Amino acid sequence: MPATILVGTQWGDEGKGKATDLLGDRMDLVVRYQGGNNAGHTVRAGEHTLKLHLVPSAILSPGVTPVIADGVVVDPGVLLEEMDELEARGIDTSRLLVSANAHLIMPYHLELDRVTERYLGRNRLGTTKRGIGPAYADKATRIGLRVQDLTDEKIFREKLEVVLKEKNAILSRVYNRLPLRADDIVRDYLGYGERLAPHIADTSAVLYRALREGKRVLLEGAQGTLLDLDHGTYPFVTSSNPVAGGALVGTGLGPKEVDRVIGVTKAYVTRVGSGPFPTEDEGQAGARMQDRGQEFGTTTGRRRRCGWFDAVLLRYAARVNGLTELFLTKLDVLSGLRSVKVCVAYRYEGAVFEDVPPHQSIVHRAEPVYEELEGWPEELSEARGVDDLPPAARKYVERLADLGDVPVGTVSVGPSREQTVEVGL
Numbered sequence: 241m242p243a244t245i246l247v248g249t250q251w252g253d254e255g256k257g258k259a260t261d262l263l264g265d266r267m268d269l270v271v272r273y274q275g276g277n278n279a280g281h282t283v284r285a286g287e288h289t290l291k292l293h294l295v296p297s298a299i300l301s302p303g304v305t306p307v308i309a310d311g312v313v314v315d316p317g318v319l320l321e322e323m324d325e326l327e328a329r330g331i332d333t334s335r336l337l338v339s340a341n342a343h344l345i346m347p348y349h350l351e352l353d354r355v356t357e358r359y360l361g362r363n364r365l366g367t368t369k370r371g372i373g374p375a376y377a378d379k380a381t382r383i384g385l386r387v388q389d390l391t392d393e394k395i396f397r398e399k400l401e402v403v404l405k406e407k408n409a410i411l412s413r414v415y416n417r418l419p420l421r422a423d424d425i426v427r428d429y430l431g432y433g434e435r436l437a438p439h440i441a442d443t444s445a446v447l448y449r450a451l452r453e454g455k456r457v458l459l460e461g462a463q464g465t466l467l468d469l470d471h472g473t474y475p476f477v478t479s480s481n482p483v484a485g486g487a488l489v490g491t492g493l494g495p496k497e498v499d500r501v502i503g504v505t506k507a508y509v510t511r512v513g514s515g516p517f518p519t520e521d522e523g524q525a526g527a528r529m530q531d532r533g534q535e536f537g538t539t540t541g542r543r544r545r546c547g548w549f550d551a552v553l554l555r556y557a558a559r560v561n562g563l564t565e566l567f568l569t570k571l572d573v574l575s576g577l578r579s580v581k582v583c584v585a586y587r588y589e590g591a592v593f594e595d596v597p598p599h600q601s602i603v604h605r606a607e608p609v610y611e612e613l614e615g616w617p618e619e620l621s622e623a624r625g626v627d628d629l630p631p632a633a634r635k636y637v638e639r640l641a642d643l644g645d646v647p648v649g650t651v652s653v654g655p656s657r658e659q660t661v662e663v664g665l
């Protein structure tokens with residue numbers, strides 16, 4: 241049975257947590273394929289709420305095997321902390337698998353992430369300062385250490401000493417920081433290795449075998465399409481590939497192993513931090529989305545910029561991911577607007593672009609071309625079937641599917657699992 245990929249189609253925060261939760265329960269394995277401990281799903285464990293940044297939230301479903309695949313960068317201290325927290329709440333973490341090939345986030349990555357962002361001043365990227373970008377950079381320059389190195393002291397020490405020489409020179413001579421001690425890192429990381437050893441696996445082979453045995457596999461992307469290193473709004477992007485192609489590279493599965501690519505799409509658009517955002521609404525409608533959709537960062541509390549649905553970006557996401565269906569979230573947030581706008585194209589100096597313009601300075605200055613649709617006063621949070629959606633809301637959903645040229649499979653009308661409408665529009 242082929243695998244399913246789940247990917248965000250916007251700038252992250254599309255509500256992937258709910259989609260993963262809903263789908264994950266019907267799966268045998270749920271896999272993260274890129275990013276690090278910057279994903280952030282809020283999960284309920286008994287009466288406690290906890291935030292998981294690295295461990296797939298599928299850890300809460302006893303029948304599901306959560307997998308951290310090759311393309312993820314792993315901070316082993318953070319991983320063990322999350323596992324300890326889960327265990328303390330009575331949740332078994334023994335099923336968790338971590339790829340031997342996944343790269344490690346090292347203490348100097350954290351240190352460099354902090355100091356370089358400070359150095360960049362107002363040009364900073366707004367990274368999460370968890371060492372993720374520097375770890376991917378070292379992977380590309382082939383000086384990274386991997387999860388498998390944690391179980392071999394000789395190799396770990398050898399590799400570390402080579403890298404640390406350079407990192408310490410940069411830290412002390414460029415940034416005036418104290419050098420890091422190899423012995424401290426070896427002690428801490430081998431300790432992590434001992435604890436993680438039972439979880440370390442050849443996850444590519446595990447997944448391949450699972451698919452051969454007819455098991456159901458979900459490959460879960462973090463962040464979103466427009467944050468993709470290659471296909472996003474560079475340089476305001478993440479340092480990995482959330483797009484569907486990244487799921488193959490990040491797991492070691494071939495393209496024939498996947499037949500379903502679900503794009504999680506919010507019924508309006510939000511963006512955190514700076515960068516172009518053609519459909520941003522700084523008036524009442526945007527404020528309403530912000531308020532009703534609770535659009536502020538979970539860790540920073542920063543207000544997310546809000547705006548109208550952008551079908552140019554949806555078409556783009558459908559293309560670069562090869563989407564087969566949409567999971568549309570937060571439709572309930574739009575209730576009560578007299579009319580709802582959808583951006584169908586961009587206009588710049590008399591030219592009309594139905595696709596994302598080829599040069600980003602055009603995106604910066606482009607004006608959205610809007611289509612205005614009738615709004616709906618009804619609250620949607622009780623809707624459970626297509627017939628419960630008012631005609632105007634249904635029309636809105638149909639129009640998005642039409643403009644994106646991809647069917648809508650599911651509409652979410654609230655945070656809970658029950659607040660879901662299977663549509664197939």
Ligand code: GDP
Pocket residue numbers: 248252253254255256257258279280281532533538569570571572573652653654655656
């Ligand atoms: P994620 O990282 O992609 O999961 O996105 P966020 O961190 O922004 O999480 C989405 C938030 O919206 C969570 O608090 C969800 O409980 C909530 N949410 C998800 N789907 C819906 C929905 O359909 N309607 C409403 N009102 N809230 C939702």
